Amino acid sequence: MSDQFTIETPEQLTELLQTAAAQQTPVYPVGGATSLDFGLPAKQPGWNVDLTGLNRVIDYPAADMTITVQAGMRIKDLQQTLAANQQQLPLDVPQADRATVGGVLATNFSGHRRFGYGTARDYVIGIRAIDGRGEAFAGGGRVVKNVAGYDFCKLLIGSLGTLGIITEVTFKLRPLPNHTEALIVAPQNLAQLDELLERLGQSVAQPIAVEWLVGPQWQSLA
CATH class of the missing domain: 3.30.465.10 (Uridine Diphospho-n-acetylenolpyruvylglucosamine Reductase; domain 3)
Incomplete structure (x- = not known):
């Protein structure tokens, strides 16, 4: 107590x-x-x-x-x-x-x-x-x-x-940013995910959050 x-x-x-x-x-x-x-x-x-x-x-x-x-x-x-x-x-x-x-x-x-x-x-x-x-x-x-x-x-x-x-x-x-966008991508395997993240890191875009959803998390979003 x-x-x-x-x-x-x-x-x-x-x-x-x-x-x-x-x-x-x-x-x-x-x-x-x-x-x-x-x-x-x-x-x-x-x-x-x-x-x-x-x-x-x-x-x-x-x-x-x-x-x-x-x-x-x-x-x-x-x-x-x-x-x-x-x-x-x-x-x-x-x-x-x-x-x-x-x-x-x-x-x-x-x-x-x-x-x-x-x-x-x-x-x-x-x-x-x-x-x-x-x-x-x-x-x-x-x-x-x-x-x-x-x-x-x-x-x-x-x-x-x-x-x-x-x-x-x-x-x-x-x-505060003037504008933000959310993007949902569905890679077919981990190799595609790795490639996506590598390209994203080299692009002119400025990602502030990256979330990897699998199983029930992805299904609930879809």
Whole structure:
């Protein structure tokens, strides 16, 4: 059985983590609760910390193609904010109305468009977090060309909150494309598929996602 806590400010999280450390109580950060099956199950009771209250936009200089948000912001809300300026964070996240920025980074989820756009790791240029002792630390910054400090950004992404709880993230952005097309091709064998992918890679087209469907997946699409 775990106690439940709701956090609305980084200061509240700092205080809670310091108290938990003093009591040697495990802390389990929770965002939208869409990927609780990631990683190993918790072995002992602790404190579940709801981070969805950390949901503010901190800084959005749209002309610079960057945005700084708190880690509890829902992915859907982030994408809607960016779309108003014809911009995007090119990640395909299931249940975007629930999933949070911090959760996506903690699990290193990217989605299908990583083929053309890269992974979540490629878009984080600054990060703030609080470790298990309740001490805040940061890496990167709010500008794309930044070499200050250790690259904590890459270290924290995919760590499932074990190295610290992410509180704030700065992303570099991409413009929304003016036009996109979807193409369905039915190769007869793997050799044809290999040839198709090779030609696609050498063409002037810019594929952003490639999905290979077999069996029931293909039949349901057809």
